[in-house]
Amino acid sequence: MKKQVSHLKEFTKGLWEINPIFKQILGTCPTLAVTVSIVNGIAMALATTFVLVFSSLMISLIRKLIPGQVRIATYIVVIASFVTIVDLVMKAQFPELSKSLGPFIPLIVVNCIILGRAEAFASKNNPLRSVLDALGNGAGFFIALVVMSGIREILGSRTFFGYQVLPNAFEPWLIMILPAGAFIVFGLLMGFSNLYVERKKNLEREALISQYRRVGREEITEEVLKEAGV
Amino acid sequence: MELLVIFISAALVNNFVLSYFLGICPFIGVSNKTSSAISMGMATTFVMVLTAIVSWLLFNLVLVPYKLEFLQIPSFILVIAALVQFVEMVIKKVSQPLYRALGIFLPLITTNCAILGLALLAAMREYGFLESVIFGVGAGAGFTLALVIMAGIREELDLADVPKPFRGAPITLIVAGILALAFMGFAGMI
Numbered sequence: 267m268k269k270q271v272s273h274l275k276e277f278t279k280g281l282w283e284i285n286p287i288f289k290q291i292l293g294t295c296p297t298l299a300v301t302v303s304i305v306n307g308i309a310m311a312l313a314t315t316f317v318l319v320f321s322s323l324m325i326s327l328i329r330k331l332i333p334g335q336v337r338i339a340t341y342i343v344v345i346a347s348f349v350t351i352v353d354l355v356m357k358a359q360f361p362e363l364s365k366s367l368g369p370f371i372p373l374i375v376v377n378c379i380i381l382g383r384a385e386a387f388a389s390k391n392n393p394l395r396s397v398l399d400a401l402g403n404g405a406g407f408f409i410a411l412v413v414m415s416g417i418r419e420i421l422g423s424r425t426f427f428g429y430q431v432l433p434n435a436f437e438p439w440l441i442m443i444l445p446a447g448a449f450i451v452f453g454l455l456m457g458f459s460n461l462y463v464e465r466k467k468n469l470e471r472e473a474l475i476s477q478y479r480r481v482g483r484e485e486i487t488e489e490v491l492k493e494a495g496v
Numbered sequence: 497m498e499l500l501v502i503f504i505s506a507a508l509v510n511n512f513v514l515s516y517f518l519g520i521c522p523f524i525g526v527s528n529k530t531s532s533a534i535s536m537g538m539a540t541t542f543v544m545v546l547t548a549i550v551s552w553l554l555f556n557l558v559l560v561p562y563k564l565e566f567l568q569i570p571s572f573i574l575v576i577a578a579l580v581q582f583v584e585m586v587i588k589k590v591s592q593p594l595y596r597a598l599g600i601f602l603p604l605i606t607t608n609c610a611i612l613g614l615a616l617l618a619a620m621r622e623y624g625f626l627e628s629v630i631f632g633v634g635a636g637a638g639f640t641l642a643l644v645i646m647a648g649i650r651e652e653l654d655l656a657d658v659p660k661p662f663r664g665a666p667i668t669l670i671v672a673g674i675l676a677l678a679f680m681g682f683a684g685m686i
Contacts, residue, residue, distance in 0.1 A: 294520045295609050299516070350567075372568070375569055375573050453665075453672075460661035
């Protein structure tokens with residue numbers, strides 16, 4: 267029997283530990299495409315989180331009824347239904363936003379985050395945990411999109427939420443609002459997040475080694491280090 | 497002439513990968529080796545053309561006449577999933593060498609957003625039948641081109657001294673950014 271993790275942990279792990287964008291590298295297409303402005307980024311993140319939470323809940327509720335062979339097809343139908351809801355609501359309520367996001371709202375269907383969580387988590391866990399996991403992953407996606415679109419909007423069009431934040435003397439970096447800028451910002455962010463994780467790991471490792479030296483125990487072995495997860 | 501513009505636009509100017517950001521997952525995942533990039537590109541192009549045909553027929557002969565446009569998303573994705581499965585079975589029966597070359601890539605294509613994106617974009621732009629097919633061919637050619645170029649660069653990149661945290665996906669994305677800049681040179685063509 268696997269050790270049960272706390273409910274809070276189910277939520278917080280999605281924020282950083284298994285952040286869908288930086289760690290699992292899932293759902294990269296919308297991350298690159300819609301992050302030209304922060305409003306678009308937030309709208310996309312909210313739409314995806316809505317679909318993620320409700321499809322996780324639904325799949326978790328019916329997980330014992332789905333035969334194993336057709337589970338992927340079932341997940342896709344459930345996800346597609348919620349995406350249709352979001353698409354129609356956005357078209358009716360926010361026609362302009364829906365136009366600027368273009369085909370990327372319907373494309374939430376094939377966003378690997380949602381199918382990934384359905385297969386890896388919601389199909390094996392109870393509804394409460396599945397919803398928390400979905401909320402956590404949605405929040406992680408939200409954070410990544412806000413950071414990406416914030417950088418691109420400030421440097422690319424001098425604005426933040428549509429308000430000008432940089433002086434006119436600052437020449438906007440046109441590349442940031444072009445597709446090329448999306449790839450480069452995303453690549454740099456991912457690289458720096460790897461760098462941060464590696465630094466932290468090295469520090470923890472050194473702290474453990476020096477702690478061992480201080481108490482005068484035998485030389486630290488690789489197995490001990492591995493067990494401590496550093 | 498109109499058809500040529502659609503082809504060039506889908507293949508080069510508005511390249512699916514580098515300017516619409518469709519199909520990024522295989523672009524990062526399968527661009528390690530040139531040979532597998534070519535196979536993946538061919539398999540994707542094949543499915544894209546079939547999808548363009550089937551989704552056009554479905555949308556214009558079934559969904560529109562019966563006013564079922566709201567079912568567009570679920571019906572397209574189901575058609576694509578069924579189509580991929582069907583293609584896999586046919587290839588397996590008809591040609592073993594082709595199956596060995598494309599086989600493992602076919603299941604991956606179902607969740608490739610370039611395929612669904614193609615069907616949705618063609619319906620959104622109200623393309624005619626022939627236009628949809630040409631759009632599919634162009635998008636497939638563009639996808640293959642981007643994938644093969646990327647694989648070629650990555651084979652060289654393996655020998656380069658990349659800082660450790662940037663190895664793998666991050667450097668691939670940065671290279672893709674430079675590639676996207678290069679593809680902007682085609683913007684003047686149409």
